[in-house]
Amino acid sequence: MSVLFPRREFIRRALVHASASAAVLSFLEGRVAALPRSEETDLAILNAAIALEHEAIGTYGDALARNLVPTGLRDYAVEFIGAHEGHRDTQVEILRERGLTAVSPHKVDPIREVTAGDAVLRRLLSVEAAAESAYLRLIGQIRTNDYLLSAGFIVVDEARHQTIWRRALGLSIY
Amino acid sequence: MRMDPTEPGTRRELLARSAALVAAAGVSAALADLAQAKDYISPREALDELDRLAAACGMRLGALRGARPSADVLVPRFLSALERHRATREDVRRRFSLPRGLDPGSQLGEVDADLIALRQALDDLMIAYAESLPVYGDSKVVSRLAVDMVEVSRLRTVIDLWTVAEGA
Numbered sequence: 574m575s576v577l578f579p580r581r582e583f584i585r586r587a588l589v590h591a592s593a594s595a596a597v598l599s600f601l602e603g604r605v606a607a608l609p610r611s612e613e614t615d616l617a618i619l620n621a622a623i624a625l626e627h628e629a630i631g632t633y634g635d636a637l638a639r640n641l642v643p644t645g646l647r648d649y650a651v652e653f654i655g656a657h658e659g660h661r662d663t664q665v666e667i668l669r670e671r672g673l674t675a676v677s678p679h680k681v682d683p684i685r686e687v688t689a690g691d692a693v694l695r696r697l698l699s700v701e702a703a704a705e706s707a708y709l710r711l712i713g714q715i716r717t718n719d720y721l722l723s724a725g726f727i728v729v730d731e732a733r734h735q736t737i738w739r740r741a742l743g744l745s746i747y
Numbered sequence: 748m749r750m751d752p753t754e755p756g757t758r759r760e761l762l763a764r765s766a767a768l769v770a771a772a773g774v775s776a777a778l779a780d781l782a783q784a785k786d787y788i789s790p791r792e793a794l795d796e797l798d799r800l801a802a803a804c805g806m807r808l809g810a811l812r813g814a815r816p817s818a819d820v821l822v823p824r825f826l827s828a829l830e831r832h833r834a835t836r837e838d839v840r841r842r843f844s845l846p847r848g849l850d851p852g853s854q855l856g857e858v859d860a861d862l863i864a865l866r867q868a869l870d871d872l873m874i875a876y877a878e879s880l881p882v883y884g885d886s887k888v889v890s891r892l893a894v895d896m897v898e899v900s901r902l903r904t905v906i907d908l909w910t911v912a913e914g915a
Contacts, residue, residue: 713890725877
């Protein structure tokens with residue numbers, strides 16, 4: 574069994590909390606092969622991606638506020654929560670440009686652990702792995718060029734975060 | 748007023764401003780590049796650029812292998828990844844009925860075994876992948892190239908970690 578918090582569960586929880594499009598959820602869970610290429614699909618993907626960023630920001634925020642990140646790695650967690658805030662803000666801006674309002678942040682389940690350690694890092698790694706897999710699955714479904722460009726720049730950030738946590742946990746990084 | 752989302756100037760300006768704000772806050776290195784993103788005009792132009800940048804990475808990796816014994820394990824894996832990516836780009840070229848791409852073996856030149864320069868070369872390649880995604884207009888191609896782009900991001904991060912370790 575994977576040591577990671579189940580990726581599918583993370584995505585489902587984030588999207589259900591945010592009342593994200595059922596079509597996007599079905600696509601991410603592999604129950605539909607493709608989404609229609611339309612403005613509506615882009616908007617649904619944007620809201621789903623923002624929900625995932627809210628989930629990541631909430632999880633990192635909880636870990637940092639409760640000093641659950643090991644001391645030597647705290648700077649990375651601060652950097653990464655900032656990156657997720659940047660991803661959120663960029664996608665909120667794309668929606669605002671279309672005259673629309675993004676989904677509001679939802680309540681994120683607190684981290685179960687009470688002390689800093691590998692279990693917390695595994696949770697943060699799971700957040701990154703889930704975000705990367707969701708963006709990679711959705712990116713081919715994006716219709717508008719500027720959102721596609723933004724999504725490309727976002728997903729490479731997620732890969733960087735994931736690699737750093739894997740290294741910290743002593744997992745294979747390449 | 749609702750803006751026209753198909754109007755490229757407005758959309759790009761807004762995105763650039765957003766990315767600049769993000770960059771000013773120092774929160775995301777990758778998003779900072781969004782503000783100056785290059786527009787490719789054709790899949791061929793994008794694929795040619797990716798081939799050229801990937802060949803430059805390969806040359807730098809080759810130099811590293813000769814100069815640093817500690818690179819013996821990592822470099823062959825990196826070169827294998829770049830070769831897989833090249834095969835993907837060749838598939839994409841066939842899909843668009845384009846001529847074959849650059850043979851990386853034809854690229855000759857002297858480069859230093861420098862981790863910082865290798866990191867920059869991988870960064871250039873990763874950014875070119877991201878910037879090229881809009882030009883293909885094909886969801887399968889975008890998905891395949893995005894996977895390779897993410898792997899380049901991983902390679903770049905491994906070099907980052909190596910650089911930090913050497914500095915320590």
